Amino acid sequence: MRLPLELLVGLFAQFALLSLVAFGGANSVVPEMQRLAVESHHWMSDKEFTALFAISQSAPGPNLMIATLVGWKVAGVGGALVATVAICGPSCLLTYWAAKAWDRRRNSAWGRAIASGLAPVTVGMVSATAWLLLRAADLNLRLGAISATTAIVAYFTRLNPLWCLAAAAGLGLSGFL
Amino acid sequence: MIAAPNARALFLTFLGIGLSGFGGVLPFARRALVERRGWMTEGGFNETLALCQSLPGPNIVNLSVVVGSRFAGAYGAFASVFGLVAAPVGLVMVLAGLWGRFGAIGHVASAVTALSAAAAGLVAATAARMARPLLSGSPLLGGVVMAAAFVAVGVLRSPLPLVMLVLAPLSVLAARWRAR
Numbered sequence A: 001m002r003l004p005l006e007l008l009v010g011l012f013a014q015f016a017l018l019s020l021v022a023f024g025g026a027n028s029v030v031p032e033m034q035r036l037a038v039e040s041h042h043w044m045s046d047k048e049f050t051a052l053f054a055i056s057q058s059a060p061g062p063n064l065m066i067a068t069l070v071g072w073k074v075a076g077v078g079g080a081l082v083a084t085v086a087i088c089g090p091s092c093l094l095t096y097w098a099a100k101a102w103d104r105r106r107n108s109a110w111g112r113a114i115a116s117g118l119a120p121v122t123v124g125m126v127s128a129t130a131w132l133l134l135r136a137a138d139l140n141l142r143l144g145a146i147s148a149t150t151a152i153v154a155y156f157t158r159l160n161p162l163w164c165l166a167a168a169a170g171l172g173l174s175g176f177l
Numbered sequence B: 001m002i003a004a005p006n007a008r009a010l011f012l013t014f015l016g017i018g019l020s021g022f023g024g025v026l027p028f029a030r031r032a033l034v035e036r037r038g039w040m041t042e043g044g045f046n047e048t049l050a051l052c053q054s055l056p057g058p059n060i061v062n063l064s065v066v067v068g069s070r071f072a073g074a075y076g077a078f079a080s081v082f083g084l085v086a087a088p089v090g091l092v093m094v095l096a097g098l099w100g101r102f103g104a105i106g107h108v109a110s111a112v113t114a115l116s117a118a119a120a121g122l123v124a125a126t127a128a129r130m131a132r133p134l135l136s137g138s139p140l141l142g143g144v145v146m147a148a149a150f151v152a153v154g155v156l157r158s159p160l161p162l163v164m165l166v167l168a169p170l171s172v173l174a175a176r177w178r179a180r
Helices: A004-021 A026-040 A046-058 A065-105 A107-139 A143-158 A161-175 B009-018 B026-036 B042-053 B059-102 B104-137 B140-156 B160-178
Strands: none
Touching: A004 A026, A004 A065, A026 A046, A026 A065, A046 A065, A046 B059, A046 B104, A065 A107, A065 B042, A065 B059, A107 A143, A107 B042, A107 B104, A107 B140, A107 B160, A143 A161, A143 B104, A161 B104, B009 B026, B009 B059, B026 B059, B026 B104, B042 B059, B042 B104, B104 B140, B104 B160, B140 B160
């Protein structure tokens, strides 16, 4: 077993690197995170990693929290904080500078082309995310009905979506499903 | 134009976004920034999100950096990120502890399953809402690129960086050519 400080520094360095290659969001580096935590360092079993991932998905908040939980598993609260800062910090700094550069150029001809060219790629990716989530979540007709109802309510009304989520969780808890 | 929010307003808004975002923050971010606060237009949100998705890192965290720095500089960026991340990180650790003790109970597991289904529906509605300004502008070009990104990522399961690397330059070039 290595010294805790050495462990934390190693955790920070590896997650900071992941932060800079996480194109498309934190979920795109989950397979690499799994490889590091399970296969390279033997911090946890594959089953434990999968459970941590499910927990990170069922909590509110941005989807980077699988990193938090890996850090937590490895080195407690300190590890969780180090992993969280490492997975956000470098990409945040990069975005900060990129956004400044972008705001200076956005009204040039190329700036407008970049904006209108990237937008449909983004919407396509969000649609793909929706599709993949629906496929994973809708295991039966009742779950499909929950997804469809939520989608319709969220699209056509301005009702706070938390009501749909609470109703769904309530249905699940009551044993209706 | 609505008055620029200060760091405190940014912190509180992103705190709310982070804590609402069960199963994905994007629907709540769009709702808060575009529909409730009016800090961004529909098109401005899409454009900013596109910038954030073409950079590495968690997209919504990047979005909070851009929105925060645009309204209140580096301090605003920090306030936004901190607001977005701090509370969920605390909560997820509590949840991990609880899950370890109660996760095996059937009703808890099925509540989480139902929650995932609702969250997926929510993302579908967000995608549909995001597509609206796009399809009213240049429906053919936008629609083709959108469909290509959807098929590549959702059906063929191509790696995101690769899709971005191929589709983004093509789509930008096409948009530049159209604007001539």
